[in-house]
Amino acid sequence: MSDTKFHNIAQIIEQRIEQGIYALNTKLPTHRALSEELNTTPATVAKAYKLLADKGRLESFVGRGTYVSRQSELNQVIQAPDDEHEYNFSILQPCLYKNVQPLQHAYQHAAAQLTADLIGYTEHSGHAAHRQAGVEWARHYGLEGGHQENTVLTNGAQHALFLLINTLTKPGDTIAVEELTYPGIMTAANLSGRHVVSLPMDHEGVIPQQLDRIIAEHKVSLAIVVPSHQNPTGVTMPEQRRREIARVIEQRNIWLVEDDIYAFLNPHPIPAISNFIPERAVHISSLSKAISPAMRCGFIKAPASLIHTLNAHIRTYTWLSSPINYVAAAHLINHGEAFRLAEQQRDTALERQAMLRDIFPQVGERFNGYHVWLPLPAHWRADRLVMAAKDRQVIVSSGSYFDVSGDDSSHIRLSLMSVSREDKLQEGLLILKQLIDSDVSSLFPF
Structure with missing residues (x-):
């Protein structure tokens, strides 16, 4: 038997994953069962599984078996x-x-404004003027209570999600997410070693009574919701639903992450959930969907009690988001162009x-x-x-x-x-x- 046969077995398994025969997050056959089906040896199947695990397509757990990895979904989506x-x-x-021409002008302005301060290190995740620009951006679309001292700069919303999961929870904790959700949230949770449970939804988003039940049954530490133009369902929570969600979060005394990057698509501003529970909610906004994903400009508005910890995490992971991008972003926001x-x-x-x-x-x-x-x-x-x-x-x-x-x-x-x-x-x-x-x-x- 050729030593390269396990590559052929791996290709068959990948094809079955793509076709949905082996669904995401489901257990694969044992080495022996698959070897009998494919007329090979358990050792060859084991090599194929190892190859696919190294590629991120499979995950193996001692005593549990091998599963189709959800971590590859972001690349698929x-x-x-x-x-x-x-x-x-x-x-x-x-x-x-x-947006190309306005961005060209904004970065030309940024280049002309560069000083020694702007090309060096800085404290507090970024410069105060850039944090203030984030405050103005989020305020325009329904967020209240933001100011320079409770706003943190991130390398986009995905960085913000990963940062908050690792700040607000610890490995082994349970996070509740919408039953249909952006795979980047799942990827961040899985890579961080958090358990995930799903929140039932209706035509207005997460159902408050179900949120309450899930928190109680699963000892949830953190819930993550996308209140505007939810990805993938397109649902936007009306104000009353947002108030009901806030009430459950407050009564259960857990954290809420409000990923509100699509708020700018609402024809009229809708109050953020964070407005109703400012001490239990963290709000994410970003310029990626409205201006450009390449700018990597994200904003977190958080309770004052979290700011020091968030800044410490940012310094550990990335030190700071690029001030050069934020000079351009602040120019667009402050002049109304954004x-x-x-x-x-x-x-x-x-x-x-x-x-x-x-x-x-x-x-x-x-x-x-x-x-x-x-x-x-x-x-x-x-x-x-x-x-x-x-x-x-x-x-x-x-x-x-x-x-x-x-x-x-x-x-x-x-x-x-x-x-x-x-x-x-x-x-x-x-x-x-x-x-x-x-x-x-x-x-x-x-």
């Missing part, structure tokens, strides 16, 4: 554009071509949602943000559709990537903003529509 001929509906970002760009992106999203409804009328009016949580007809499973779409150079994200249980195979998430031109967006949507309406058995006759 967010596939950066690398082919101009692809229709990439997988990544949530602004229509970047509209808010104009955000409004332009919101208008673009509304136009593209209307285009989508012309092609997929079943979507209705409930979506008005960057993405759509698209239900599939009964004859399609999401993972198979993702594969078939990719063959047509259409990149979409399977619903199973967002499901805490890994089970949702009846939806895909479509970003409407990452395809730059409207004519190309329409072409890609029409290709996808034709595929969804087709007979799956003719594409997968097995």
Whole structure:
């Protein structure tokens, strides 16, 4: 038997993961069981499992077995554009071509403003003027109580999530997240050694009574919610639901992380949940979705009791976020350009949602943000559709990537903003529509 046979076994396992035969977060067959199925030896299967574990596709636990890793999901969900001929509906970002010129001007201004102070180290996660810019950004979209002393700068919202998980909880603690959630939250929790439980949702977001029950049953230390244009469902919590969530958090005396990076998409500001429980909630905002993910400008508003610890963690992990980026960001915010760009992106999203409804009328009016949580007809499973779409150079994200249980195979998430031109967006949507309406058995006759 060739010593390279385990590479072939590993390839078979990866194909089964991609096809959904081995679902995310589920246990794989034992070495002996799979070796008998594939007519090889347990030792060869063990080598294949080891190879895939090194790649991050599998996780092995002593006494429990080997599982399909959820840590690889972020790479599956967010596939950066690398082919101009692809229709990439997988990544949530602004229509970047509209922001290039304003960003050029902002960075030209930043270059002209550089001083020795701005290119050296600084305390408190960043300069006071840059923290104040973050205060103004978040205030504009519904956050109250922010000021320079309770605002922390981060390298974007993902850094903020990882930082807060590691600051507010310890390994082995339980974190509650929305039952359909952004995989970056799951990745941060898993890498930090935290347990995760899911929070049931309805058409207004997390259900307060279920949040209360889950906290009590699982001894939850921290809950994470996305209150505006939730990823992936698109749900925005109304003010009353936010008040009800705040009441449960306060009564149960746990921490809340409010990931509010899509607040700028609301047609009118909605009060942040953090406004109602300022001593139990930490609020995240960012410029990534409205201006540019490359700026890496994120803002945390936290209770005063946490600021020293957050700054200590930031110094340990990254020391500080780049002041050069924040000079440009502060210029855009202080001159009102950031808010104009955000409004332009919101208008673009509304136009593209209307285009989508012309092609997929079943979507209705409930979506008005960057993405759509698209239900599939009964004859399609999401993972198979993702594969078939990719063959047509259409990149979409399977619903199973967002499901805490890994089970949702009846939806895909479509970003409407990452395809730059409207004519190309329409072409890609029409290709996808034709595929969804087709007979799956003719594409997968097995």
